[in-house]
Amino acid sequence: MSLTRKAYRAAILHSIGDPADVGIDASYEYFADGLLVVEDGKISAVGHAEALLPTLPGDLIIEQYTDALITPGFIDTHIHLPQTGMIGSYGEQLLDWLNTYTFPFESQFADKAHADEVADIFIKELLRNGTTTALVFGSVHPESVNAFFEAAEKLDLRMIAGKVMMDRNAPDYLVDTAQSSYTDSKALIERWHGKGRLHYAVTPRFAPTSTPEQLTVAGQLLAEYPDVYMQTHISENLKEIEWVKALFPERKGYLDVYDHYQLLGERSVFAHGVHLCDAECARLAETGSAVSFCPTSNFFLGSGLFNLPMAEKHKLNVGLGTDVGGGTSFSLLQTLNEAYKVMQLQGARLSPFKSLYLATLGGARALRLEDKVGSLQAGSDADFLVLDYNATPLLSYRIKQSKSIEETLFVLTTLGDDRTVQATYAAGAKVHQR
Known part of the structure; x- marks a missing residue:
């Protein structure tokens, strides 16, 4: 035996x-x-x-x-390591919230000792809440990803993470460049991707904080390393969508920005998608991309209600995300509590078995890991x-x-x-x- x-x-x-x-x-x-x-x-x-x-x-x-x-x-398809210390911050919608709370907190992750401390707290919270796999945003600093992967490796966890790429529309102390984001991401991929049960995700924060040059190198990384992941945000907030239109007037819409830079694909996960249209859902499904449904965060930041029935109609892969710190709990059980209410407000139902699916197998399918978790x-x-x-x-x-x-x-x-x-x-x- x-x-x-x-x-x-x-x-x-x-x-x-x-x-x-x-x-x-x-x-x-x-x-x-x-x-x-x-x-x-x-x-x-x-x-x-x-x-x-x-x-x-x-x-x-x-x-x-x-x-x-x-x-x-449980599988959390969207969460931010550097926002652990600012969970439950008062009174803003997305864009003001980023400037008021998120960016100052993320600046602290240039310090590896700070990153190590938060990574330890973060992983303990995930496990305490039953989350065994997560798709994680680091900060712009490679230290944040190294700290997270070092802590996850010790416990042999199946985790995915990436360094944020952000070269504009953020404070000077928090931006990288197209070239440095490429070099740093490449080094992290070489060090961590496929080591034990760890995977890397190319991580442009969202279209407004990346220049066309940076989005181009994000696409280049995906071409060079076809089995890595890509994670970013999409259509979370109406003002954000207007901002994307102003920054990329030549593109048909928000999703088309990412599509143009070749960021859609079977390991691409787009967080939120609250205001996606039918055509965008169809295009995401066609490319094998997935959406992370983040109800707790969408309520807390006043972003809106994700249309799960529309995603189902297009056979679009959907996972569940806590989106800590926009979300107010590491618990996917609490997140499902909110997801049920999102559906109720739209005159739709969320069966308990669909909830179980979203928190487990649905998340695994969104991450193309259903043969493993x-x-x-x-x-x-x-x-x-x-x-x-x-x-x-x-x-x-x-x-x-x-x-x-x-x-x-x-x-x-x-x-x-x-x-x-x-x-x-x-x-x-x-x-x-x-």
Whole structure:
């Protein structure tokens, strides 16, 4: 028997498809008394305990969790490391918020010791909230990305990050140049991309803060390293959209700016997309690009309501993002609570199983990592969570009234938060215990 083989027994639930494509009933697997078998950091089997137990050695260690639900680790497709210390900053919409709070905070990341300290806090918060994979913006400083990857590597986490590229329309103390952003990004790709479970993302902040020259070199990096990611922002705020039109009058619209510089593709993730039109959704889907839905942030900054039904119509890949620090919680459970309200305000529904999909397999598909994370299929990385039905007195009382796994799941996404996450596992190792 492998010494690294272990099993976990609890109720188990995971997504196996998008409810919008396959229907709700075919979108998940649920085992009321389930067993998850982990070997060498990967999942080797999942199923009903009574069916799997006879196939396993008698001396296999089985960890039992009662009144708990095992799910895949959560995937956050949009979050900012340098904004950890300014989460919950008062009273601005996007553009003023950047100038008032974000840029001064990000300037501190030129100091590696500061970057190390924040990276440690940031990763602990992710894991405490059950997030095992995230697509992360650093600051303009390579130190921010080095600090994050060093901390993630120690825990063997599946993480993606990139240094912000920003050569205009920001304070002098915070801009790079087209050439320095290319050189710095290239060095970070060479050092980190594909090392362990780490991946690099080319990261132009958004169209207004990059010159055409810088957007050109961003496209060049993607051509030189076809398996790296690209992350940026799009159509978050109406004033931002007007600004992009003024800066790029020769382009058809906001998305067309990125399209022109060859930044769309299967590993490109565009945060927000609150004000995308039908044609832009169609073009994103056609190129295999994805959108990160960030409801908490969109409410907090007054940006608007993301049109998930329109994205579904175009079969556009959508993941979920906390967008800390515009978002006010690292918790994807809290983010789903807000996502439900976004849909309600548009006269649409968000089923609990679609919520589960967005937080797990949907995020994995947006990141083209569905063969590695996002579900509990055999062969996947053993990144999973234990959610505690008795995390708070109210949650415990409410779940006792529940008549189905659908209702229980909805209650978890409505009343749940970091306290609900009893344990977080990454590559089979326990990386957080409440």
